Amino acid sequence: MVTRRDLIKSAGVGALAIGLSSKPVLAAAERVVKMEAMLPPPKGNRVVVCGGGWGGLTVAKYLKKEDPNIEVILIEKRPNFFSCPISNEWLADMVSLDFISHDYNQPAAKYGYRFINQAVIGIDREKKRVYTPNGYIEYNYLVLAPGIRYNYAAWFKDDKELARIAKTKYPAAFIPGSEHLALKRKINEFEEGDFIITVPPGAYRCPPAPYERACMIAEVFKRNKVKGRVIVLDPKGDIAPKGPGFRTAFEQVYLGIIEYVPNATIKEVDPVKKVIKTTAGDFKFADANLVPPQQAGELVWMADLIAKNPEGAPTGWADQDPLTFQAKADPNVFLVGDVISPALGTPYPKSGHMANSQGKVVAKVIASRIAGKPIKPGMPENVCYSMVNGTPQEAIVISVTYRHDEKENKILPSPRTINERSQALAKATYEWARAMYKDMFS
Template sequence: MTQQLDRRNFLKLSGAALAAGSGGAATVAMGQASAAPAVQASRMADLPKAKGPRLVVVGGGTSGLTVAKYAKKENPDFDVVLVERRDMYSSCFSSNLWYAGLINLEFLANHSFLDAAVNNHYIYFNATVTGLDRDSKTLLTSQGDIRYDFLVLAPGISYDYEKIGVDDVGVQTDLRLRYPGGFVSPTEHITIHRKVREFEGGTFIQTVPSGNYRCLPAPYERACMIAAMIKKNKLKGKVIILDANPEITIKAEGFHSAFDELYKDIIEYVPQMAVKGVDPYKRKIETDFDTYDFDDAAIYPNVRASTLIEHLGLMAPSTKSNQKEANIDTRFYQYVDDPHVYVSGDSRPHPYSKSANTSNTEAHYVAKVLAARAAGKEISWQSPETICYSVVNADPMQAISVDAHYVYDPEKDVITGFSDDTKVYLDRDEAKGQGALEWAHGLYRDMFKA
């Protein structure tokens, strides 16, 4: 007779398969139960006994770091554990400036998870999530199980190469290695920086996906920074922006002015040109209308919520999210049938910009939600804020910017759009260029300092 596995044993079994076979990826191997080895007894993580309600935060990006810090501030009784698989932090935001030599790598990476934890009185736990048992409120990790009273998942995004016509796993792998998108892993920034520095001319293609992708203006900003290097080095080269959208998604007038006035013979902007296939070996990109050859590229596919959301069984149905985001309510970020589990940051289905400032400010709100709920209370909805600087010129360093809030309809439990106080600043100048640096320093302080 076939032995049936209950939910906890199945997730444990899946985690064991991951630990044995994948070497640290933040996913859960969902194999055939009948072929799996016997489930071993659980091992608890080597953590001090909780001194209050234990809040476990998964993901040490902008959202996770902010939740960990401010939940503790909102409720000092919380025993906060930040679970992060990386042992070294590096930000995705501001990385475009590094490509053009406007900042150094230390600007992005000189920030310590250890310092953040010490400064803000929580525990940094370096481990990979391998499973979740919501019945017993237990998070499974590569370094042992952790019991929680509240769990916040902030794992970010994953790429969805199938949506740009790349179904073969081997080709997907080569695209990640050869032409990274530059919006997930810090090592992608290292590769793109090398590409820009070693570019000797020809055609550099930057693709822009459809949907709600991470940092809407970033691909256009990157194109400007690559063009600035081509201009500085007097190369015979151009940057082609293949945009799946009918128009630049945000700050369009400011970007078009930069393209036309600063990089007229360097940047070629091609809207409504969704990628339908990529050959990384012949260096060709297929669209509905044409084929583009390239010498180098940063191929940004469509995005989805981190695969961790799907593997932990928290993904929303396709009718609610076509980007495989978490099945959470709009107001409180709570998983639909579990008041102990929350998802914040870029894996949430809200139509907010998937950007650093948005994730940071919504995390402040999520921290308040958690503190209130630990006290048996509720709070009023608060809009996140999307402040975004886009540097369009390197010498001198000039930027454009936007400052946006959002409107919530409580009757329909939906976000209806931008608020009336949203401001867009499209005239590039050096003051906003300096503002881009000060903005980044402010985010780092808010996440890492006391």
């Protein structure tokens, strides 16, 4: 249950919350967090989708396509969409910012859903309400698609100052926005020495992204004739997925520029002294892209829908049915995209293609529920291209289909990987991205 104090705190006005007894301060706080309804209660079936990324945008559009009578509201905190897919290519100036940025109003107007540019700051599942600083919105069904959050506490425990330094000086750029701009400026201004990229342990957004990013940063260093190396610190024993494709690119295209370090589990990160201690040795860096461990986005925690391990501790990821994406604890809530649990027989990678594909499944499931029809969820799929050379542009790819083995009650992946890099796959990368943006935005 959310309280006024929780809401004020989560709206980022904790200082005001301290002064709740003082009338003028309370008045100011209430201007930030309105406790009244922002919209009238739903007349028919209202689905509120929180998070307008790859998953949420797809649910909103496809719900309206399934049934135009469903009232669909998409709440997103950013004013415009910035794509993580293809952002590595953008780092190396292979595409413009325009290619990966999109406008939220166009698809909302075209498909007839309502776009609200607000942050969700509270969720009350009992009352079926979602809170924004401008008041609450009631729902019949709720879709949570907030993506990931960084877990700096895994590195720094309670030391918020060290976490702040790591986040601001060496941004991860795994959540779209200004961190990407900072990273691009860094690599363009890099003069010499070792530039470290950390691969997070456990489940994280886009498993091949750190390796693709290493290639694209190495491409910039090569182009700028910088005396620098890109050091990839990986807790895994080997690169995955597309291991052979990345390895040959590291050894053939970027020999002497990229150094891959396997079995490098991080023991300590010191963003002040610029040292990372790992099980594969200690590394000093001139600059870095420190990508921390990750968890499901804040909204899933707020809704109390995080899966627990057998000991009862939070796993960090959402607890959903792997076929319908319905929250196990609440039949009126659906969890989509990167938030979903990698355990519990759900081998889905955290990718944009996968989030988009799940979004279509969830739209069908909710529309069937509303129509009182039997639910026959389809299986999502995944396709992921990675650019591994900039001159000429060459890429590799993995595509995966999934099958539900009813007897074993398991989801079985069938992957197909092309590790031989080619210009044809580089062209296909951009065709894929164009088709995905078109699917979500026009």
